[in-house]
Every structure is written in structure tokens, then in C-alpha cells.
Amino acid sequence: ATLSGCVSPGDPSAKGSAGASDGPLKPGGKPAGELTILDDNTNKVFQASAIAAFQSATGIKVKTYTMGNFNDLHDRFATLFAAKDSTVDVVMTWAGWTAEFGQAGWLQELDQTAVPKDLIKPALDAVSWRGKVYGLPKFSSVQTMFWNKTLAKQAGLDADKAPATWDEFVAAAKAMTRPGQYGYACDIGNPAGAYQNFLRVLLLNGGDMYDQDYKPIFNSEQGVEALTKFKELLTLHKVMDPASLQTTNASDLGDQFARGSTGIVFNWPFQYAVATGKASKLTAQTVGNGLIPGISVRSASIDGSEGFAINNYSKNKEAALAWLQFVTTGTVQQKIVDQEGWFPVTSTVLDDPKSAAALPVVTTYKETTKYATKRWGTPWSNELDQLLSVQLNNVMNGKTPPRDALNSAASQTEALVKRYLK
Amino acid sequence: MAGQDPAPVDGAATPARRRSRRRTRELRFAIGMAAPALVIIVLLLGYPMGYAVFMSGFDWSEKTATPPSFVGLGNYAAVMHDPQVLAALLRTLFFAAVTVGAGVTLAVLIAVLLNVEFRGRTLVRVLLLVPWAVPPVVNGIMWKLIFDGSTGVVNAIGLGLGIFHDRVQFLADPTWTMNVLVFAETWKLLPFLCLLMLAGLQGIPANIYKAARVDGAGAWQRFLRITLPNLRGPITFALVVQTMWSLKVFDTIYVLTGGSGGPAEGTTTINFLAYLVTFSNLDRGYGAAIAISATVLVLLFAVFWTVVLRDRKEVAR
Amino acid sequence: MLVGVLLVYLLAPFLWMALYSLFPASALQSLTPNLDPRLITLGSYRRLLGDSSFLVPMAHSAIVGISTTVVCMVLGSGCAYVLARYRFPGRHTLLVGMLTVQAVPVIVLAVPLFVLLRAFGMYDTLPGLVVTYTAFILPLVVWMLVGFFQEVPPSLERAAVIDACSRLQIVWRIAVPLAAPGMAATAVLAFITSWSDFFLAKVLTSGNAATLPVRTAAFQGLFAMDYTAAATAGVITAVPVLLLALVAQRWIIRGLVEGAVKG
């Protein structure tokens, strides 16, 4: 009985707010206890210093802090939550998972009073779904353009001037393309990458994924044009490294750029650290950074902020909230910027001149916030990524025209929305 | 009545009772020996399996806020009509057919080769074990390094020898990736199949080859008419067991394709699809239904195997 | 000649990965590999073997692999012996059942297994993994051992009965030593399977009991793909099994070849 009771399908309490307290979690009191945190392996700073600082500041003990491989975490969380496991208190999250796990009732909703006032909007979006806040961000992340100044110079370009429009970008990429070297590369080898790259061009062309009622509108004229232009990088202009189609993650792309054989990439902020790192052919002087050139708008980008959320079955929710809040504090955020090359989640740290000094990319980031930066994390993100990756691959391989591909994807998405958005 | 003539009753009962005591002892021994293993298997496989069957009867999506509802065979009906399942099934059949087919064919040929006496044969047989010892995860990483579109050694060699005009994006095209997967899997499963075939070859009496030579059969005919028919047992066994294993392949796909079964679902076999549905889509009922349907498919092979097995046991006697 | 081709086919992929682990990233991870032997470095090995986040999973894998093998062999021999020597109704079904279990997909069992293990407090523990692997590997072990035990001549066991051996002594002193090559082959198979498993370890462990394949796969992070380290980890993961296979090759080949593998 104890076994099946854990995940009995007939049990109405299996869904919704099944935690220790009903309703959103408010901060207060002086929480105590022990925490178990399951994070991805993006940040080293917590283990290095933040946990110790947190323990001495709050008296809460972090019993275990585990870094899992990002690719494995979803499965692990899904198993934990489905079994109503209470051993893990804090889990890492991002826009997609926030929506997915939040809607499933597996994450503890936070009261507005628990949210720091100076949070940057995209970072807050990464931990919210349909107006409810399910966690607090740990760092912000937005894609920007990086280019190799050495290659640009060799191609006879003005190495310090970023291409500002799509046409300029294509021209620059063309100039930097030569045998054994491509002007541009991206990562569309896996579903998430396919989605991100599509979303990016869609936004760059002024389009959007959904309207207010989550009706898919990405098969609009802007969408079709954007996808066509993206495809042409590979098929017409031949500036995109064909290996992009098999590159399955951002780090491969980062390495590729650092190897010095790729002119331009649109990548997450960690690219700066990789490109200026020891193993790289580039240096701080030869890495160019700027806004991603738009097609019909000046620029746009996609968001990749991450955060922490609280397991709804946790028995230490107050203590967990204390950890979430501690991570957003200035000292921790500053370290994340300084030591790891991610953007901070609060405007206070973002505007601090120290940040831009430590991480030049921060300047670009601030500019980016003027333009559309979205992610559209939804409960159906996995399914959408998957189906979109199939269509995108067909488009890139010339099997399906962009319009047909998008129409097909949109109608499938509509079914998904209907299923999950009740 | 009972007290009238107790002696014969006793006399008849005692040996029977004695004998049965001996039998009880044997029985207790047999149960004691077999039970722990069976209990573990039944508990740790039987319970989850039953649970999976149970789940497959529900519309059990973790992502919707609605509680699971019983749908009977609804999920199975949906499986039948799902184009994604059909595509995955075809992919799986292709994968299984080629890995198993190529694997068994190569295994027979290699086994025949290694059954001939030559210097260093033992060494070759030992090295044969190398792919077997490579864990699936490592296998995935390994072939990814080899077939990578920009840094892969196959491209370097192909370009160097002038076979390719340009880099081939093996892992960017669904068909190519499937072929790489097939290649990787075949490489890995070959040693086991080879040993199986070697075992079968050792079981063929040497004299019937001599008899065939005297009877005028050439080398090729001896292979076709003596070796192959006599390997029927091991071959059938290899076919079926390997089909089971091929349908279950997960780790290699996962690592080779960065956990996606891509590109464009190109390597999403039925088992991988069940994984995606269960763990990415969190649609547990449907995922279970897909997996169980696949299992049933495999069990059809098992039934077939049972028949073959019975045949083989008779030969042994 | 043919043998040469065969050897290249068998060994080249693994050797290439080994090269990957020995050369700095810049040498091989480029369009044209640079195989200058002066570039060879053991740095990657030094780094991984000095890193507790790698060594600990390695130790876990070793513990889990060895324990699973031992448990499987002990329980499996008992069960296999009974199946090989006793005739009883349902025996054939049971044997076929052992094989049929091979068809069961691990995927759907993961969640219920997780629940089960947690109910017994064994989630994310090494014993939990051992028990789970045992359940999955035992059927195959039993199936194979039945074949090997059947090859032991019954007259030897009768001789042992006359020599005043108990049933258990017969198994231990006669059947097991005689089936030794087959048992060695089976044990290696059990070890390889449990040492190499990825999926179950991924789902059933978290921080405390992660195993080597999980750690190795984790080199493929979202923002931290390290091919040299992955190749190094790959070599390190494969080498113990290779060594085992080499050490036990006499028995494996004899066991699998002469004992006529039945599973």
C-alpha cells in the first residue's frame, strides 16, 4: 500500500497544491533546517563560496549540493516529482521547466513579497508561468553576437564595426567564408537548439511565437521570411557551417568559435569566457561583441536565464526560499558575473560599473534589453522543440519549403496548446 | 474399525511416509536454492512491469493539472494510429533488421574465419572481445568523435584519400545518422554474436566435413550445405536475442545524439520514443502503452524462439 | 589479410578514441588532425584521476559492478542449478521466461522502480543499484548457467552422493568447479552489463551513488562539452572491462565457445 500510494492515479491530491502549506509561499520568520539542492553543472560559484556564505549568514545547513548534467536533470526531476519525493528541496529551473513543472503542480508558488524588487524582467520570466512565480533566477542570459576580429581583418572588413543589419551580416559572413572556414555557425543539431535558432530569426524579423491566447502565429509572413533567410545562410549564401546541423549544444559552438575557424556566432554570454580562455585561439582583443543584427528590426534576442525553484513536496520550504533569495543578493550575483561570465539578475548589479569592467559583454546585454528578448517557455516546450526540429531539419535539407514546414508545425502546436492549456 | 487391524495400515504408510520425507527434503533444497533469485526478479521486475501495464490503461499526463483518468485500451488504440509511432516503428525495424542481419552475417563469416587454425588465432579471438568491453555510453562518444562533421576522422580520411569532395555531415542528416548508429551498434554487438557462432561451429563434428569432401562438395558447397544448416540453432538464437537487444538500444542513441534521438527524430526508435514520451512529454500512460506494444512485438519473436528452443533441446538429447 | 582487416575494424575505433584522450584538444579537434607524437600528453588522465568528482563515481561503478556480479552469481547459480537438474511442471516456461525478460524495456520500469527503491530507502544508494541490476541481469545469468550446469555429467553428482556429499556440497564442490569456465564467462558478462549501464543509473541515482557511465556522459554538458575528457573517461571506463576480458579471456572464450552459449 505504501508503494502504490505514492503515485496512485486516483489520488486527487496528486495534483495541484499538495505541499505543506496551501497558497503562495511568503518569506518570514527565521527558517532553519537542512537543504538538499540539485543544480545543473553551469555554475561553480555555489560550491566554491556561496554555500558557505549562505550557511554562515542564515544558520541553515546545506546538506547536499549536487551538480547534475543538464541533459539528465529533466528526467531526474520528472522521476522525483512524479514519485512525490521530498528528499530534494531546491531544484534548478529555466523558463521551459518552470512552465512545465509549475503547471504540473510540482513547484512551490512564491508570493510577490518573496520576489526582490530589482529583478530584471527576462530573468523573472524564466521562473514564472502565466503570472505565477515558481522560483527566483540565479543568472541572466541572453544571446549576443560574437565575431572573430582576426578573420574579419583578413577578409578586409572593419574588424571593430559590428554588422548592424542582416544584409551586412550576410556580407560579412560571406567575406569570412573560405575553404576550411565558415563565416557563420549555429547549433541546430538537437531539438532545443532548433527551436532557439528559429525563435531568434523569428524575433529578428519582428515576428512572434504566440498571440495573447497562445495561438501559434509563428507561421506568419514574418516567420516564413525569417526561416527562408535563415535557410539561405546554408543553401544560398553558403556561409553557414554545415556542421551546424549536427552541433547539439552551445558548448560545441563555443569551442568551434574558439578554435578560430568560424567568423560569427550568436551565443550565450559564456562564449566570451570560452573565447578568451587558455585553449582558445582568440583573446579579449580579437573577440568582437555586439547586438545581433535584425532583419526587419534593429535587433532581438532570446533569453536563457536560469533559476532555482522549490520542490512542492519539500519539507523545508522556508529554508529553501531563503536560499533562493540569497542567490539573488548582490555578493553572489557579482561573483557570477566576475567569475563565470553570466549576466546578473538584478538591475542593481547590472548597473554597477564593476560588472561591465569584469565582463565587457554586459554592455551589449544592457543594449539588448531595449529590444525583444523572449524564450516562450511553456509546458509543451519539449514537444514543440521536437516537432520544430523535424521541420527545421527538413527545411535545411531542402525537403520541405519553409511555409509548409511552419504551417505544419503551427497546426501541431495548436493541438499541443489545446492539450496542455486547459 | 480403525483399531481392528493397525499393523498393515502402518506397514503400508511407513515407507510411503519415509519416501515422501526424502522428497520433501529435496523439495525444500530446490526451493531454497531457487527462491531468492526468483523473488528478486519477480519483485523488481514483476512489480514495475505490472505497474507499467496499469499505467498504460490511464490517460496519465503529468503536465496537465488533471488527475489520471482510466481509458482502458484507449492508449493502445492511439498507438495504432499515431504516425510518430509508425515512423519510429519503421525506423526500429530498419535498425533491428540491419544490425541483426549484418551482425549475424558478419559473425558467421568471422567465426568461420576464426575457426581455421592459424598463428595468433587466440590473440585475434581475445581482441575480438574489445568492442564487447566498450560500454554503450563510451560507444556513443567514440562514434561521435569519429563521424563528427567537422573534426571527425572519417572526414579527414575521406578528404585525404579524395573519396569525399566535401565534408560529409554524417550526424546532420537523419538517414546518415541512422546508418552511423547501425554501424556503431553492429560493431559493438559483433563479438558476442561471433562467440555464439564459434560455439556453434565447434559443435559440428569435424568428420562430416571430411565426409562431404569425399562426397565431392567444394569449399563453398561445404559452407552452404554443411556449415550453414548446422548453425541454424545458434543463428536463430542470435537473431531473436539480438532483435530483443536491438529494440532496446538506448544508451548509444542517447549519447550519440545528445539525448534527442535526432536529428529530426532520425534515430528515434520505438524504445527511444517511449523514453521521450515518458520523460520529456511526461505522458506516462501513453509512454507505457508504446513501450508495452513494442514489448509485445518482441514477445512474438520470443514465442517463435520457444518453438526453436524446443526443437534444439530435442537435438541435444 | 582478412584477419588484418578484421583487426583494424575491431580496434581502430577504440584506438582513435584513445588518441583523442592523449592529444590536446587543439591537435585532433580540428579539420585536419595533427598526429605529432610530441604532442602526446597524459594531462587529461592526470586531471581526471586527480578529480574526486570522477574518482568517486569510478569507485561506485567498481563497487556496484563487483557486488552485482557476486550477488548474481550466487543467487543465479542456485536457481540455475535447480532449473538444470530438477524436472518439474513449469520448468520450461520459467526458462523461456528468463529469456523473455530480455525483451522488457527498461524505460517504462524506471518510474515504478524508483518508487519501489525509495520505499525501501534505497534510492540513490549503491545497494539500490545493486539490487536493481541484479534483477535485470539475473535472468540472463540464470539462463546461461542452466546451460553450463547441464553440461556437468550427472554421473559425477551421483558419485558425489555416494561419497556422502550433501546437496549443497554437490553444488559447491562439484557443479560449480566444473562449470567454472562458463561461470567465469557469465560473471564477466554480468560485470560488463552492470558496470556499463547508463539509463538506470541516471534515473536511480542522484549525487550520492552516481556511477562512471553517468559521469562520463556528463562531459556532454550544455555549456561544457569536453571531448578530450570524454574520450579519456571513455578509455578509463572501458579499460577495466578490457583488462578483465583479457585476464579472463581463456575462460570466456572456453566458456562461451565450448559451453555453447545458450544466452
Place this chain on the structure above:
Amino acid sequence: MAQIELKKVQKTYGRGRNAVPAVHELTYTIGDGDFVSLLGPSGCGKSTTLNMIAGLDEVSGGEILIDGARVDDLDPDKRDLAFVFQDYALYPHMDVAANIGFGLKMRKVAKPEIERRVRDAARRLDIEHVLGSRPRNLSGGQRQRVALARAIARRPKVFLFDEPLSNLDALLRDQTRSELKMLHAELGATSVYVTHDQEEAMTLSDKIAVMSRGNLEQYGTPYEIYHRPATRFVASFVGKPRMNLLPAVRSERGRYAVGGSSFFVDAGDAPDRAVVGLRPEECQLDKVSADQRHGVVKVVEPLGNVSDVIVDLGSALFTVRTPGFSSFSVGDDVRISVERASVHCFDEDSGLRV
């Protein structure tokens, strides 16, 4: 030493519809110190009987008594007997000394005592020099001796042998047979010996139990078995060359026409139709003219000191053993004389001696 009594011992393998009766109601007594052979063709239930005596198989009916005590419920190791198997059943993973001493070790005999007895048994069988070898490195004859030594070292009340010589080549078989006989004379333990070789049974035994299809055909001394076979089966099975057994029909003056030919024999007052048995070595052959012949020589098999001549009587073949390298050749017309032969007569249907 021990006396073994079998009382209506039965054995059925399997159950219900699959039941295979292997042995039917055997009743006889093996005297203390006797050497008794169970003789019969393959599948007649010899091994089954021996296994029941040993306790390796359970009896399905009847009872077995050793020295007057029922042993049905006694485990084999409690019956104090030693078993020599057809395939020797040596433990391949132990050396010869360990093989010989294993039964003692399992019985918790003290180490030095084991040592002593192993040496002694090995000395007796002349295998002291191979005590350290594994069985697979021994020749067939040596293995055979190790199996014997293993039995002897135990010093049991009863020895059971299941065709111990059948895997040896002819020379070795003859040699070991003699040794076995001497050994029995020395040790004097009750011995039960299973064989399908009538020569072995004849030379070794004090008494022979001839079996056929699970039934006891005759139990008696070799002399009785040879000279007064109780059934047609025993007559055909014992003696080499095989006894000529031919259907015969009584005609004039109490004489029988053998196999419908012109060859007649006397056979006292037997029924009108019977099977007549004549041993080849008790008959004689004479070359005669065609009109006097009983038959024609079909095959001549020289055996060195004697030759077997097979005569075609027209409707049947008749073998006669002639001395030396035969002077007969294929096609000769011959006459058979049976003056010095004893004529055995068996009932046509029951096969019993009349």
C-alpha cells in the same frame, strides 16, 4: 560384509500416462561375499536395479534389505557401499589422490588415515605414480583403476559396478577383468556387477542375474546359465558364438525337423512345435555330396585357432564352430552332426525351457 535381498522390487519412471516401467518385481538374494553380475542387453533395467540398491533411485514398489534391514529410506551414503561408474565419474577438478580420498573426507575421516588408505588403494592398483595427476591426463586404463581405487579406499560392505570395463579397449579389458577377479578374491566384499557382455559375466561371477526388458530371466551360477538356460532369451544371450535357435517341428519318431530343412534332431518329449537350440561349438560339420547335404557353406570366419562356418539351411542360417583354420570354403555342401551336442528346447510362445 553384507547380504542383499530384493523383494518384488519395482521401478517406474514418470507418472500417469508417461509412466515407463523400467523394472518388474525383481526377487532374489545376493549372498554375503558373492560376486553377482546383472547381465542383459541395453535398456533392460540393469543400471536401474543397481541404482536402487545404491539408493540413487527410489524404489517404486517392493523392498530392498541389506543384512536384513530395510534401506528404502536410507540415503546412499548411509548404506555403506561404493559405486564404480561406467564413465568412471572421476572429479576432473581434483587430482587422483583427492579423487580417491574424497569420499573419506566427506565422511570426516582423519587426514592421516585418509592419506594412509589412499596410498594403500593406489598401491594395490599400481597407480601410486599418478596420484598427483588430474584425471584428464590419464589413459583410459589408469582412469579405470582410479575409479576402482576410489571404491576400494572406502572399504565398504558392498561394491557396485556399472559396466566398469565397457570403455576400455579389448586388451585392457581382458587384463582388468582378471585383476578385478583377483581383487574380489582378496577383499571378499559383496559385489554387484552390471554388464551387457556375457563373457565378462561368465568369467567374473559367482552368480548371474540375466535380465531382459525389466524382467529377471534367470538367476543362477554361470554353469547353470550356460548349460541349462531357463529361457530362450538366456540361451540366445549367453555363449559366443550365439546359440543356433531354430523353430522345429516334430515329425516321425520323436525327431524334429530344424528350420523346415532336412536336418533333424532328437529332443525327447517336447511339444509338437518348439524352438530348438544348439551351441555352434558342440556341433560338427562334414563335407558331403549334394544329395546328402543339410545345407551349403555361406560364410567362413577364421578366428585363429577356430573358424565359424555359417551354413545356409535354405530357410535359415546355422553356425558351426570348427577347429583350426577351416578346411571348408564357401559353397561346400555340408552335413551337420549333433551327436555330442546337448539339445535345448524352448516353448514357442512363452520362450520357457521345456
Place this chain on the structure above:
Amino acid sequence: MAQIELKKVQKTYGRGRNAVPAVHELTYTIGDGDFVSLLGPSGCGKSTTLNMIAGLDEVSGGEILIDGARVDDLDPDKRDLAFVFQDYALYPHMDVAANIGFGLKMRKVAKPEIERRVRDAARRLDIEHVLGSRPRNLSGGQRQRVALARAIARRPKVFLFDEPLSNLDALLRDQTRSELKMLHAELGATSVYVTHDQEEAMTLSDKIAVMSRGNLEQYGTPYEIYHRPATRFVASFVGKPRMNLLPAVRSERGRYAVGGSSFFVDAGDAPDRAVVGLRPEECQLDKVSADQRHGVVKVVEPLGNVSDVIVDLGSALFTVRTPGFSSFSVGDDVRISVERASVHCFDEDSGLRV
């Protein structure tokens, strides 16, 4: 039909330091239509010789001629011979008819002709009713016949048999032996027959080649082999019971003291020390008083019509075959008389007949 000549045929297995010489310089001729046995103990090179004749093994030296033509580099199937293997080597995956017809099919004989010949061979060997069965469902005797039928159906010039009877039980063996003899008489093809059973060789063969350790010991008719064994080895190997072979020393008047005992024999003009051979069935025994005795009876082995008595001469054992159920018993003092026996004498060192 065919004549087979062996000229200094040699065979060495392995190479260099691992070389194992299996057969040394064999030279003899197997006449057209003859039935020749290769007789010798296990491992003496019989199978090797046969395989070389068949072409299954290459010769290492010398040459083999069939009907005068060298066949060294002819494949087995070109030599027009049929081979019957010890383990029959039937194809387990074909039914009996396919087994018999396989050689014909491989030689592209027309279907109906194959059919006809298979039927014919099956009829001859009385296995028509099992033509549709698989070998594994046949009894040993039936398998044996299938193997023979397979050879016969081919109608080759030469039949080669490698111990075809050794897997059969005694009765079946005797029976098949007779059949084989009749078959040879009918077909008349040259046959080479490997066996380690001297009785088989004696009864079947026109000529026997006795081999030992790869050497030819004697090649001759059964009569010659039995009555004038060329070497001590042949003397000991042929004849049952085994010839008594004892070292003897010349003493007074050309008589030899056998085995250092009081038992003397005459042996013409042989060297001072020799090995003397006496066949047990040519000697006689008499009970005497203790002072006259040559030895003491040690074992008596009744065999039905005869009994073998083993006499202990003190330094050696001496076997005498006595007629009937022996009147001797263990412990009797006896005298051996050899009046009717031929005395064989062999050189002590070379083993050659003197």
C-alpha cells in the same frame, strides 16, 4: 575396381620442433578386389594411413598409386572412393535419403538415378523404412547401416572403413560383421578396413597389415599372421586369449627354461636368450602333486564351452585354455604340456621372429 600401392609413404604432423611422425615409410600393395585390414592399437597411425589413401591428409613423403597412377595431388572426390567413418559422420541436418544421395548429388548425377540408387542401397541394408528420418532418430545400428548405404550408393572403386563397428554393441557388431563380409563378396570392390579388434580383422580380411607406432609390423593373410607372427608385437596382438610371451633362457639340450621356472620347452636353434610364445589354446594342463608342478592355479575364468586358467609360474603368469567348465580350481598344483603347441621364438631386443 582398383589396386592401391603405397610406396614409402610417410606422414609427419606439425613442423620443426613440434613435428610428430605419425607414419613411417609404409610400403605394400592392396590387390584389386581385396579386403585388407589395417590392424593395430590406438594411435598407431591406422586412421592417418587411411586418410592419406583417401586424400583427406596429404602425404609427407613417398607416394600412393591407385591403379598405377599417382594420386598425391588428387582431391578426395577425384579418387573415386567412399569412406565410412567411425562415428558415421552422417549429416545431422539431412534425412537418411538425402544423406545417402548427397555424394551423388554433388557429382551431378540425375535425380531419378539418385533416387534409384538410394532405394537400392537402402534395400540392400534393410533401412528402406527409415529413409525419411533424421540420423538422430535412428539407433546406433541403423546409423551404421546408413553410413554403409551412403558408401554403397556411390559404387566407388574403393571402400575405406575407419573402425565402422566400434560404436556398436557386441551382438550388433557380430551381426554387422557378417553382413559386411557378404556385402564385400557381392560387390567385390577393393576395401581397406581400419580396426583395433584382431578378431574383426581375422574374420573379415583377405590380408591384414598389422601396425604399431607408425610402423608396419607384418603384412599377410590371416593365416600367416596367426600362425607365423613376424614380430613379438604381432604375436601378442593377434589371437585371443593373448599368446603367452615369456623370456626364456637356453639350458641343457636345446631346451629353454620359461620365465625362470621349472617349465621347459623345445625351440630348435634359437639364440641363448629369447622370448618364447605359446598360444593358450594349444597348451594343456594336468593336475599333479606339488613336487611335479610347474605352477599353481591362480584364476579360473569359465567362458561356457571353455575356461581360461591362469597359472602362476612363480616369476610369471601363464594362461591355458581348457575345454568345458574347468575342473581346475584356484590353488591346484598343475603341470603344463606343450606337445601339440607350436613354439614361437622372438629376439629379445628386436622382437623379430627367429
